[in-house]
Amino acid sequence: MIADVMADAGSRMDRAVEAAKEDFATVRTGRANPQLFQKVMIDYYGSPTPLAQLASINSPEARTLLVTPYDKSSLKSIEQAIRDIPNLGANPTNDGNLVRITMPELTEERRKEYVKLVRGKGEDAKVHVRGIRRKAKDDLDKLASDIGEDELARAEKELDALTRAHVDAIDEALKRKEAELLEV
Incomplete structure (x- = not known):
């Protein structure tokens, strides 16, 4: 039971770290990168659709990106969605x-x-990782009547170590991205 809670929390925290790294990749550095537009959603016939599913994105030059839609009728909505991206400046x-x-x-x-x-x-x-920790802690507390206090304390220490490792992984990715951004 404890192992299930810990495994679930660990996998959810892993996904949170990966999502953070993907989020960091959407922030522009010196070169125009097609990843900037991975999370851009386009209103395509009334449903939000990721840009990557509607068009190919190429970077022929350092500061230029070309978005070639598979369906030419989506050009206006693609252009508008890109124009609406905050902090892009393009x-x-x-x-x-x-x-x-x-x-x-x-x-x-x-x-x-x-x-x-x-x-x-x-x-x-x-904050998301800490939320996962809080939910796992609540799940462990629900198991408290079935397990001993020592096992519960050991599981909580393990959960804290798991949380700390994932927060450190986010901090490390953040440090790398900051260095990349400040590099001239």
């Missing part, structure tokens, strides 16, 4: 066949804004 242009996105040069001020944004995403991920 102005997409639609030539009837594809959407061209030229990313602005990263200034020192812009880099610092991105660092703040990444720190916020990192803090959100850590």
